[in-house]
Every structure is written in C-alpha cells, then in structure tokens.
Amino acid sequence: MAVYLHEEDLGPEVTFADGPIAVDTEAMGLIPGRDRLCLVQLSDGHGDEHLVRFARGSTYAAPRLRALLEDPNRLKLYHFARFDIGIMRAYLGFMAAPLYCTRTASRLVRTYTDRHGLKDLVKELLGHEISKQQQTSDWGAPELSDAQKEYAASDVRFLHALKERLDERLQREERTELAQACFDFLPARAMLDLAGWPEQDIFAHD
Amino acid sequence: MAVYLHEEDLGPEVTFADGPIAVDTEAMGLIPGRDRLCLVQLSDGHGDEHLVRFARGSTYAAPRLRALLEDPNRLKLYHFARFDIGIMRAYLGFMAAPLYCTRTASRLVRTYTDRHGLKDLVKELLGHEISKQQQTSDWGAPELSDAQKEYAASDVRFLHALKERLDERLQREERTELAQACFDFLPARAMLDLAGWPEQDIFAHD
Numbered sequence: 001m002a003v004y005l006h007e008e009d010l011g012p013e014v015t016f017a018d019g020p021i022a023v024d025t026e027a028m029g030l031i032p033g034r035d036r037l038c039l040v041q042l043s044d045g046h047g048d049e050h051l052v053r054f055a056r057g058s059t060y061a062a063p064r065l066r067a068l069l070e071d072p073n074r075l076k077l078y079h080f081a082r083f084d085i086g087i088m089r090a091y092l093g094f095m096a097a098p099l100y101c102t103r104t105a106s107r108l109v110r111t112y113t114d115r116h117g118l119k120d121l122v123k124e125l126l127g128h129e130i131s132k133q134q135q136t137s138d139w140g141a142p143e144l145s146d147a148q149k150e151y152a153a154s155d156v157r158f159l160h161a162l163k164e165r166l167d168e169r170l171q172r173e174e175r176t177e178l179a180q181a182c183f184d185f186l187p188a189r190a191m192l193d194l195a196g197w198p199e200q201d202i203f204a205h206d
Numbered sequence: 207m208a209v210y211l212h213e214e215d216l217g218p219e220v221t222f223a224d225g226p227i228a229v230d231t232e233a234m235g236l237i238p239g240r241d242r243l244c245l246v247q248l249s250d251g252h253g254d255e256h257l258v259r260f261a262r263g264s265t266y267a268a269p270r271l272r273a274l275l276e277d278p279n280r281l282k283l284y285h286f287a288r289f290d291i292g293i294m295r296a297y298l299g300f301m302a303a304p305l306y307c308t309r310t311a312s313r314l315v316r317t318y319t320d321r322h323g324l325k326d327l328v329k330e331l332l333g334h335e336i337s338k339q340q341q342t343s344d345w346g347a348p349e350l351s352d353a354q355k356e357y358a359a360s361d362v363r364f365l366h367a368l369k370e371r372l373d374e375r376l377q378r379e380e381r382t383e384l385a386q387a388c389f390d391f392l393p394a395r396a397m398l399d400l401a402g403w404p405e406q407d408i409f410a411h412d
C-alpha cells in the first residue's frame with residue numbers, strides 16, 4: 001500500500017485491476033472557469049493510490065489518464081461526482097463516465113441526517129476517522145506537502161467500501177433504480193454547470 | 207376541431223394519429239399526496255382535444271388512457287412534465303414517458319428571459335394569446351364550465367407547434383443533447399417528488 005505521485009499523466013508502468021476505479025480531483029477552487037485543475041487521484045481499491053499532478057500552464061494532454069477514465073466499460077466512483085467530472089471535462093476534455101456517486105447515494109438512503117460529507121460517510125459506514133484539514137489548502141503549490149498527498153490519497157481510499165455499504169442500503173430501501181437514474185443524469189448536470197447554469201435547478205418550476 | 211369530454215377513461219371510439227401526443231393534467235392543487243387528479247387532456251396535434259375527467263372516489267382504472275400513455279413508442283409532450291407525470295403516476299399508476307417538456311426546453315434556449323410559462327411561450331413563439339384565467343379554478347366541480355373546458359383544451363393545443371419552434375432553437379444553440387438528457391431524467395425527478403424529495407435539488411452540494 002503506497003501513494004504514487006505522477007506529473008502530467010499516469011506513468012506508463014501503472015496498471016489497474018479490473019472493476020470500478022475511485023476518482024477524486026483537487027483544484028484551485030470550486031469554479032471551473034476560474035480555478036484550474038491541479039490533481040487527479042485514483043485507486044482501484046486494492047491498496048495503492050495514484051496522484052496525477054498538473055502544473056500551472058499544463059497542456060492537460062494526459063493520454064493514459066484519458067484512456068482509463070473515458071473507458072465506457074469502467075465504472076468511476078466519486079464522492080460528489082458533479083464537481084469532479086465537470087472540472088475534468090473543462091480541463092482534460094473528456095467525460096469520465098459511467099459513474100457512481102457516494103454523496104448522491106447517501107442522500108437517497110441516509111435520510112436521517114443532512115451530513116453527507118465524505119468524512120461523515122467514512123465514519124458512520126466504515127468506522128474510520130479521516131482528516132479534512134488539507135481540503136482547503138493550496139493545491140497549486142510547486143511541491144505538495146506530505147499532509148496534502150496523504151489527504152488526496154485518502155479521498156479515494158474508501159470509495160469502493162462505501163459503495164458496497166451504500167448499495168446494500170439502496171437495495172434495502174428499494175432506491176437502486178432511482179440512484180442509477182441520478183448517476184446517469186450527472187454528466188448532463190455537469191455540462192449544464194459548464195454551459196452557464198451552475199446554481200439553477202433546471203427542474204424547478206421557478 | 208372540437209373538444210370532447212369523457213368520463214373516467216377515453217371513449218372506445220377515440221383514435222389518435224401516429225406521432226407525439228400532447229398531454230396536460232388538472233388537479234385540486236400541486237401536492238399529489240393531498241390533491242386528487244381531476245382531468246387529463248390530450249391532443250394528437252390535428253385539431254381535436256380530448257378531456258378525460260375523474261370524479262371524486264374514482265378508481266382511476268382507465269385502461270384505454272393507460273395503453274395510450276404508457277406506450278414506449280409514443281412521445282408525450284408536456285409543459286412542465288414533472289408535475290403531470292408525477293400526479294398521473296400517483297393516481298393512475300403508470301409513468302407516461304418517454305417525454306418532451308416545453309418548459310425545460312424553453313429554459314435551455316430562452317436564456318434572455320425568466321418567463322417560461324405556457325402563456326409566454328405561446329405568445330412569443332406562436333403569436334397567440336391564451337388566457338390563464340381558469341388555471342386556479344375548481345377542477346373537482348361536478349360540472350366543468352365552458353370556460354374551464356376551453357382552458358383545459360387550450361393547454362394541449364399548442365404543444366406540437368411549440369416543440370417544433372423549440373427544437374429549432376435547441377439545434378441552433380447546440381443544446382439538443384442536453385435537453386434530451388433532461389427529458390430522460392424527468393421520470394426519476396417525478397419519482398423523487400413522490401418518494402418525499404419534492405423541494406430538494408438532489409444534485410446540489412448542500
């Protein structure tokens with residue numbers, strides 16, 4: 001179990017096990033049109049985490065990352081996919097779908113709380129404490145600190161296990177189909193964000 | 207061109223031309239769990255409108271209406287589909303999809319206004335004035351007034367023509383795919399309304 005840092009694309013030596021791949025991103029902020037994509041984190045659920053860093057002025061070509069994440073036969077796991085797929089679409093130019101979103105699944109089954117942060121899920125469903133201290137750090141810094149690398153890696157470390165727990169709950173509450181419909185719409189929701197409808201609920205009457 | 211009133215189901219003599227069918231509903235209010243479905247209006251775009259009325263205490267069986275609206279090969283046109291498909295699902299027990307929603311399409315192309323009411327669309331895109339005076343009338347009354355029948359019929363009269371205009375705009379602005387993704391999600395959005403998420407934007411972070 002180790003954390004690997006790559007620059008501008010996955011190294012050619014990296015291989016991933018078949019099955020879903022956990023993905024997270026870090027950026028300079030929450031506004032894709034302003035805040036550049038700095039990091040993409042990946043885990044196949046077998047212990048290693050890979051961090052792909054993009055420097056200021058990057059061309060964001062990353063053909064190996066693209067091949068992995070664009071693969072229509074590879075399910076991508078996210079926590080709040082809407083942001084990650086949007087910023088990757090904006091900078092890397094591809095839509096990293098099909099997907100599963102643990103935050104969306106949590107909203108559909110953990111109706112007894114309004115706390116759907118990754119930290120809350122990992123604590124309640126898996127019994128681990130993760131630190132969110134580096135969440136708002138400078139991801140554009142020339143060197144990432146050890147704390148940043150550990151934080152970035154931990155953001156993809158638990159998504160496979162969370163999916164398992166959440167899938168059980170979705171099934172128990174008979175909301176699996178509803179969740180799938182939400183996951184399927186998320187790429188369009190992210191495209192609406194990029195196209196200029198970031199705040200509006202397109203389905204609301206008013 | 208005439209308006210036909212039916213009780214509890216379409217009459218067996220009614221036939222519709224092939225192609226999309228315009229659908230609207232009237233209910234005692236906007237809350238499906240409280241406000242019963244009173245009327246379903248239909249038009250195949252060739253001039254006649256059919257109104258199907260449900261009395262208080264109705265069993266909502268309506269097998270002919272169901273066959274028409276459940277048909278997966280028949281596109282249904284709505285203005286604000288979310289409400290209509292939700293209340294039909296709640297009372298009649300079927301999901302009247304696949305669908306096209308003129309209000310959703312309007313939000314995607316008429317970005318220069320926040321007026322997306324049916325009246326606004328019909329006026330701007332078709333140059334007709336329709337009255338919305340009966341919108342908030344008592345649709346559960348034992349006898350519908352002539353004004354109510356005319357209002358109910360006019361709500362499905364223009365949807366085919368609106369779709370044509372809106373499709374041109376969607377194509378011009380390259381938002382046809384985005385619109386289709388929204389239409390495809392609307393049945394799930396309506397199911398979320400019925401399942402207890404009426405107000406919340408399930409895709410929002412907070």
Ligand SMILES: Nc1ncnc2c1ncn2[C@@H]1O[C@H](COP(=O)(O)O)[C@@H](OP(=O)(O)O)[C@H]1O
Pocket residue numbers: 024025026030079080083103116117118119135155411412
């Ligand atoms: N409006 C918003 N408020 C807070 N976080 C948001 C957000 N939009 C996107 N995010 C992202 O959503 C992710 C999940 O947050 P949470 O754990 O609170 O559910 C965070 O990513 P990171 O954790 O990768 O920094 C954060 O960057």
Ligand SMILES: Nc1ncnc2c1ncn2[C@@H]1O[C@H](COP(=O)(O)O)[C@@H](OP(=O)(O)O)[C@H]1O
Pocket residue numbers: 205206230231232236285286289309322323324325341361
């Ligand atoms: N929150 C809401 N506010 C107003 N109208 C709503 C609504 N939710 C559903 N509707 C319905 O949306 C339909 C379209 O409204 P509008 O023309 O303003 O876009 C109206 O149907 P009817 O016109 O069949 O009564 C109305 O009943």
